Amino acid sequence: MLSAGSTAFSQEAAPRAAVVAVEATTRTLAETSVFNGRLDANRRVALAARVSGMIEMTEFTPGAQVTEGQPLFVIEDDLYAAAVREAEGALRAAEAQRDLARIERDRQAELVSRDAGARARLDQAEAALATAEADVLRLAAVLDRAGTNLSYTQIKAPFAGRIGDRAVDAGALVGPETGALAMLVQLDPIHAEFAVPTAVLRDFLERVERGEISKTAAVTLTLANGSIYEQPGDIDFVDSRVNSGTDSVTLRARFANPEGRLLDGELVRVTLTSDTPEAELAIPAQAVQRDIQGAFVLVVGEGDVAQQRRVTVRRNAEGFAVIAEGLSEGERVITEGVNKVRPGAAVDAIAPGG
Template sequence: MIRTLFVTAAFVFFGSAVISQDNPPPAAVVAVEVTTRNLAEVSDFNGRLDANRRVALVARVSGVIENIGFVPGAIVEQDQPLFVIESDLYDAAMREAEGALRAAQAQRDLARLERDRQSELVLREAGAQARLDQAEAALATVEADVLRLEAALDRARTNLSYTVIKAPFSGRIGNSAVDEGALVGPESGALATLVQLDPIHAEFPVPTALLRTFLERVERGEVSREAAVRLTLANGTVYDAQGDIDFVDSRVNSGTDSVMLRARFANPEGRLLDGELVRVTLTTDTPEGELAIPAEAVQRDIQGAFVLVVGEGEVAEQRRITVLRNAQGFAVIGAGLSEGERVITEGVNKVRVGAVVDAAAPEG
């Protein structure tokens, strides 16, 4: 009796296993509908950021640094004093030039009086022409001295102004190459570097053929130079502002058959840095209403591209397709699919063509 029950139980267990293996549950997959999307045609290039303005600050007169008026790395305003060089000698030179000029001006005024007096005497035939000629020559000499001393005063004033090195524009100042108390002069080189980061430019080379196509589309109004460029930073972050193409070089690089383009980006927070290497994405076309599916749904074999479609009765079908291009993570479909059909994007390796699947929409 016990043996009979054991045999019966074994038959039930193994029989159930055979039935379960013959009728496995449908494969769980994720399926996405074929939709119409507006996918811009883009091309990626390596580029480098270039500050809008950059200047090396140098001393134009010699002297000791009395004060440094900035914190390295800070934002400075236009005309903000950055370095102050001792000015006592240059102030004294200016006052000396002012005194010499005043003396020369007094001599000029006296020479004019003498010239006028001699001229009056000659008109009255009471004086000699030679005395008048000498008076005119003396006046010309002192007038020349006045011009020379005016120039000397201008030079002294200019040298005095050079003792205060100001920011020529607003921007970010680099590290100071000298400390307070250092003796500097024109031969000292750059004391610091000032860059203007807002706006900032991205320069990148574009193949000539692609540039021709892009410019022709711009002329036809199919694409714009404005907001045509995006940046991807070194850590993979996509910069939130788009850039405008503001410069196309007039010369082709014969070695690479490419042309240098430049895009202008707003950078009010200074996130983009001068000289930074970036990935540049140029929008070369903006077509409308194209059938598209996620790129991961496309499979390939020796015959070409195909997808697995969830057909009638939730049965998986293989469908040959034509892929026109890939853009923004999607494959643009030229033939083989219709809007509203569902293609399998996840679980493809579990699917057998002709089998029923358990298709679910993607989360989110």
């Protein structure tokens, strides 16, 4: 039968739980938020034929960078050039008839002014002149239309960008009904569109109004392979409507992309970072636990005894929890082994890597 003294001896001899503890320290942590996004080309156009004809040649390499105004497809233009010449001839003939009608009108006007001609003849001459001038206008429009159709036989790049694969080759018969011949996209600059929960956006705006954070934020991209895109962006669009299906607001950030590294439609992670980071008391985020009363941590107190401490977490950033209340700098919080410890239990605390 064991005595009371022997029971106390056995409790003292019980091994202490091994835990890892980290000191609460002041760190400079930027305000960050991460969202899923998708890259969207600045400009995108499907090139199509506006007149019918056979493709004589294609003047680009699929996937290459093209310049604004560069011819990409050339449609045979014999019939359209002939239509221009025909319209030019008809217009010149009409102009000659107009000039002749003007001379006749002036002659009849002179006769009437000397009472040597009938007023009816002058009226007829003026009507003939008006008809001749109308013919000139009509045929000038015909010439403009023929010239426009001739210009359409060269399909040019409306802006500088990267050209996709061609849907037709030389010798193909195309027309307005053919559809897209190739796709041209402008990748520099490029935009990243991402949705921000309405509650998050509202909280951000209220904190800006209170002066707690800056409205200006640096925007960075994490690509699909985990690499960080080297050039930061800036927010240039905030939608005025909330998406009722997701209760979120669409934002858009603009990025320079001179080398075309970012691709249209690519999935990315968008990180918004405050431009005014401040020194704040922080601990590793995994040290914070929660129950129905709120957040708490286990602190290694005097005599290496674990103590529960209620804390107020202001925010999380870069893997750390920023503590507003409940801890002082230098106090040790348990980050590993918390499941083996109860408040009031003695622990064997070591530093990370110890």
